[in-house]
Amino acid sequence: MDRSLNLLDLxxxxxxxxxxxxxxxxKVVLIEDCVETSGSFVLHQxxxxxxxxxxxxxxxxxxxxxxxxxxxxxxxxLGCNLATQKTNNRLVFVDxxxxxxxxxxxxxxxxxxxxxxxxxxxxTVRKLRSVTNSxxxxxxxxxxxxxxxxxxxNSDHVLDFLHYCHTLTxxxxxxxxxxxxxxxxxxxxxxxxxxxxxxxxxxxxKAEPLASGLANDVHGQLTVLNKGIGNSGRGGSxxxxxxxxxxxxxxxxxxxxYPGFRN
Amino acid sequence: xxxxxxxxSSFSRNISVVSSPQIPGLKCGPNGTTxxxxxxxxxxxxxxxxxxxxxxxxxxxxxxxxxxxxxxxTFMSQGLVNSQPLLYASPSKDPRGFLGTLPHPxxxxxxxxxxxxxxxxxxxxxxxxxxxxxxNQKNSIDDYSNDFDMRKxxxxxxxxxxxxxxxxxxxxxxxxxxxxHCATFLSKFPRNSSSIASVGRIAIQSFCSPLCEYSDKESxxxxxxxxxxxxxxxxxxVAIVTFPPSMLxxxxxxxxxxxxxxxxxxxAIPDGDKELEKLLTGYKxxxxxxxxxxxxxxxxxxxxxxxxxTFSMSLKKRRFLALECLNQAPVDGSSGTSxxxxxxxxxxxxxxxxxx
Numbered sequence: 001m002d003r004s005l006n007l008l009d010l011x012x013x014x015x016x017x018x019x020x021x022x023x024x025x026x027k028v029v030l031i032e033d034c035v036e037t038s039g040s041f042v043l044h045q046x047x048x049x050x051x052x053x054x055x056x057x058x059x060x061x062x063x064x065x066x067x068x069x070x071x072x073x074x075x076x077x078l079g080c081n082l083a084t085q086k087t088n089n090r091l092v093f094v095d096x097x098x099x100x101x102x103x104x105x106x107x108x109x110x111x112x113x114x115x116x117x118x119x120x121x122x123x124t125v126r127k128l129r130s131v132t133n134s135x136x137x138x139x140x141x142x143x144x145x146x147x148x149x150x151x152x153x154n155s156d157h158v159l160d161f162l163h164y165c166h167t168l169t170x171x172x173x174x175x176x177x178x179x180x181x182x183x184x185x186x187x188x189x190x191x192x193x194x195x196x197x198x199x200x201x202x203x204x205x206k207a208e209p210l211a212s213g214l215a216n217d218v219h220g221q222l223t224v225l226n227k228g229i230g231n232s233g234r235g236g237s238x239x240x241x242x243x244x245x246x247x248x249x250x251x252x253x254x255x256x257x258y259p260g261f262r263n
Numbered sequence: 264x265x266x267x268x269x270x271x272s273s274f275s276r277n278i279s280v281v282s283s284p285q286i287p288g289l290k291c292g293p294n295g296t297t298x299x300x301x302x303x304x305x306x307x308x309x310x311x312x313x314x315x316x317x318x319x320x321x322x323x324x325x326x327x328x329x330x331x332x333x334x335x336x337t338f339m340s341q342g343l344v345n346s347q348p349l350l351y352a353s354p355s356k357d358p359r360g361f362l363g364t365l366p367h368p369x370x371x372x373x374x375x376x377x378x379x380x381x382x383x384x385x386x387x388x389x390x391x392x393x394x395x396x397x398x399n400q401k402n403s404i405d406d407y408s409n410d411f412d413m414r415k416x417x418x419x420x421x422x423x424x425x426x427x428x429x430x431x432x433x434x435x436x437x438x439x440x441x442x443x444h445c446a447t448f449l450s451k452f453p454r455n456s457s458s459i460a461s462v463g464r465i466a467i468q469s470f471c472s473p474l475c476e477y478s479d480k481e482s483x484x485x486x487x488x489x490x491x492x493x494x495x496x497x498x499x500x501v502a503i504v505t506f507p508p509s510m511l512x513x514x515x516x517x518x519x520x521x522x523x524x525x526x527x528x529x530x531a532i533p534d535g536d537k538e539l540e541k542l543l544t545g546y547k548x549x550x551x552x553x554x555x556x557x558x559x560x561x562x563x564x565x566x567x568x569x570x571x572x573t574f575s576m577s578l579k580k581r582r583f584l585a586l587e588c589l590n591q592a593p594v595d596g597s598s599g600t601s602x603x604x605x606x607x608x609x610x611x612x613x614x615x616x617x618x619x
Contacts, residue, residue: 035557066496073295100490151482214566
């Protein structure tokens with residue numbers, strides 16, 4: 001077996017040799033985390049995979065939570081230089097930190113800021129498509145912050161945004177990777193937003209702390225639900241769709257292991 | 264710097280980068296971060312150095328314990344002692360009055376609880392060439408943080424003529440005033456890659472207090488914090504915001520917790536709790552508990568795992584704020600069940616370390 005693949009890669013189906021490189025093409029990946037355990041490291045892993053030198057995939061990154069310098073430092077430790085990828089036109093980093101949606105400033109043509117954001121993404125995708133025919137990944141590093149930014153105008157816009165992004169995945173063969181915080185919705189009776197996201201997603205990755213608390217050598221556990229893997233023919237059905245393993249985060253990578261199998 | 268010895272290896276420490284920053288009150292941290300002191304030495308130690316610049320610190324209040332005020336006070340005093348500009352906002356009619364309650368740094372040597380006696384140092388036989396390093400170390404620590412005497416008000420010299428901006432959250436019907444104040448304040452400390460000119464501190468007390476007119480507009484409060492966080496990330500400043508989570512809907516409270524870089528919470532200690540008194544040594548001296556939920560991780564993906572999450576807050580010599588791991592008194596064999604309720608250093612229980 002390829003040593004470069006870890007448990008998360010296997011769960012996402014990176015071991016299957018597909019004609020069109022990435023198994024995530026045209027899929028929606030939802031990463032859920034909570035206050036105790038941040039799931040951002042999964043995002044970093046996927047970023048690195050998309051921008052790996054073996055492929056020519058492009059990445060559109062919508063940063064709501066952290067500035068470029070933060071990601072640049074982390075990815076550099078993982079062996080990926082974001083600044084170079086930017087100049088190579090493989091990374092489009094959209095800084096959304098100061099995005100504001102106030103009722104006061106209605107943009108031209110009654111378009112909400114969220115709609116404007118989607119147009120921007122659509123335009124970028126079109127531009128990238130004209131240059132390359134490889135897979136394009138759209139990443140949102142914190143959906144809950146987009147929600148906050150947009151709720152002052154209308155909360156439905158965020159759902160619309162998600163749906164539009166979903167059409168992108170089918171129309172122009174993009175992947176969509178979204179991070180959201182699950183525990184925000186745990187107290188709600190019917191968390192429509194979260195449920196719709198889970199429904200849209202082909203892969204749900206959930207990061208949780210261990211029930212026994214935080215430890216130095218096990219930082220938490222991941223539960224990966226891969227809805228699509230059974231349909232891919234080739235013995236996919238023999239694999240469990242739902243996988244659970246533990247992880248330990250290090251500066252230069254993540255250690256994944258099954259519970260009790262850490263050596 | 265007399266001993267610039269010839270380096271034989273090609274791997275050498277780049278001294279120019281590692282050298283400490285010029286302004287007092289700053290400390291270099293890992294991953295290109297810079298720390299400022301929290302004003303409590305124990306908390307600095309627990310958090311790995313202090314609050315990193317550009318971070319948002321959220322403190323969850325307990326309606327039955329006022330100790331979040333102590334965190335604010337020491338944070339503000341430390342800033343004023345290090346002559347860092349300060350912005351303070353609170354839901355009171357006269358926020359400037361709070362400045363009168365700030366603690367004064369312990370000045371004379373004998374007041375300091377931890378500083379070693381200088382005479383003792385003389386009598387200790389240390390190789391003479393190390394002595395100057397000892398001296399250096401002591402000085403650098405003193406520049407960075409002080410011990411504050413919680414009973415002695417901050418002297419005038421630290422308050423007069425200092426750039427202190429006080430905002431009352433009561434008057435305005437929405438948060439735009441506070442937001443403008445924060446924006447203008449933070450614009451004075453833009454982050455350049457090369458050097459740090461000055462450092463600002465923002466302290467916001469009881470942010471979601473029901474006294475404020477905007478307290479029913481949770482989305483406004485959330486977007487205020489989001490923008491504050493965004494502005495902080497590109498400034499050389501630290502903001503500490505205390506809020507009562509019970510006043511918010513659970514989902515908004517969670518959102519705030521997610522936005523925090525460093526998340527702390529205060530818990531009151533019940534008076535005369537017999538069972539707890541048996542469990543913890545020094546129960547009488549403990550004023551309250553401090554929980555550390557999240558430690559800021561800027562420029563890194565590795566989480567900080569602390570040995571303990573719950574610390575007891577107490578006043579040493581009735582003056583100096585001290586944080587300690589909970590010390591469990593030895594449990595006698597008969598009452599084995601009490602292990603479950605102790606929840607001391609493991610930090611395992613999700614719902615607060617102590618369930619009463």
